[in-house]
Amino acid sequence: MTTRTPRHGRARRLAADPDGVAEAARVLRGGGLVALPTETVYGLAARADDPDAVARIYAAKGRPSFNPLIVHVADAAMAAEVAEVAEVDAVARGLMDRFWPGPLTLVLPARRGLAQAVTAGLPTVAVRCPDGIARDVIRAVGVPLAAPSANPSGRVSPTTAAHVLDGLGDRIDAVLDGGPCAVGIESTILRVHPPTLLREGGLAAEEVEAALGHPLERDTTPGRVAAPGQMGSHYAPKAAVRLGVAVRAPDAVFVGYGTAQADVLLSEAGDPVEAAARLFAALRAADDIATARGLSRIDVAPVPEEGLGRAVNDRLRRAAAPRG
Template structure:
């Protein structure tokens, strides 16, 4: 394959990216959360190439990105609650896991053979322009090697995937900085938070007028690396830098780079003022910087983050980054 191209986020760049996608190519593009690695969700070969480029296990489903609710309803069965959430939070950082319609033409690799599909309508203007220009659903996990730190800048994508994909559309830094919240529904109809993210749990509960169950539901099928996910973003070890990560630190240990937050000062900080929005937007970039500073013999320590609002998503990513590596 030729060298990965960087495309500008202008009309010519969007048109070129859409053309590559129609040819079965892979193009990374910015969303408000992180950069996604896009491929035609109806093309088995293109979707298989996403898994191969990332080194992602094929039992781990992907999110299909759409330009609007009407296109999303062509792929999944929406009830009143799902439409309420779509009306409130789309376009935006919310993914809904819903029953898959028959005859959609969607590659079975996108759903990992599950009877449900994960759908999102992103808010980023570049992502929306690309989806309109392409004219179909794009399967798009984060544009990084599987299990590693998610990309929030085009340079992050190039550092992990250069030479494995056709192009990156450079739309600048991502504003939200953590992946989308994923919400599904139990067999009895109850809403369930499957992954915390860019939409806070409290906002979802307010929209639905009821509390959400949290975490995977029901018996889990085991794979050789652990329980099989029933939605993206559920692997225990994920978002991991090369250096080991320690959480709830108020001071650096020997050889550690301390990432501060609020009153805890560090070598780097997610937010000196304790702003969770700023911390989420900075998280993956700071994690990469800390990894670089730690070097091959060092480690990273993170100051405590409140478990509320976007802090829930930040802590979820940090716990996965600190988890034992497979």
């Protein structure tokens, strides 16, 4: 058990340099919470083997206890400390070799050593190896880190340190400021046996299918919580969201795709990769405009259901879902 580093006021902003990495690792080793930039979104990290630290993640986010967490590791060897990689042999190893570090999360049989709340009572654990400075922090801590998105539960995911501080600044210890996230949308989640897509994300399903040599089964029904990120209502701004709107209306903020005639643009060029990278920042900007204009609705232009467009639409549907 760790001796938790005490918090004093608002979260500190750490620079993305060796000193910042060392300080983030020190806080995490002491049982604290640190928001880390990944290529997808900022994650709220804590030691995955510390029940008290993991409980603080749930408390800080207001996250339902039945919603499991993704465990972030530095490499395949660290993944084998928390998951039964040997049980899924060549399939899991091949996916790790091809797509790690990167925006792919694998759901595998769980091993002992994790705080029980990480898996939310499931026999499986979701594991991924992030790219960039978050991986440096994991190496410096020396143990896997549990890390859901660093935002209040159900709200828009953060893609900058400012987003993190806006939502959780008084509930966590520090944020490592690595600038905007390049991918901008959470990881793709895959159950390994049989290979089944559980959540669309920052790695297009077509790329996984090409690596496997066959189509994926799909189980992406919102609300069926077999892995993180499957809540039906999620990623929601304060204003209501209406999808598939082609024409700008005077009583709503318009988020455009493939057009310059919009209050906020996902992609003027109609590029789904650009739309994914901009999505959460665009929803936040649209929400701010709605508040400033006294409007209660955000309209979003249609995004094609292909490649990363499916992941964008998945997040938009959850943002527009009825809220509990």
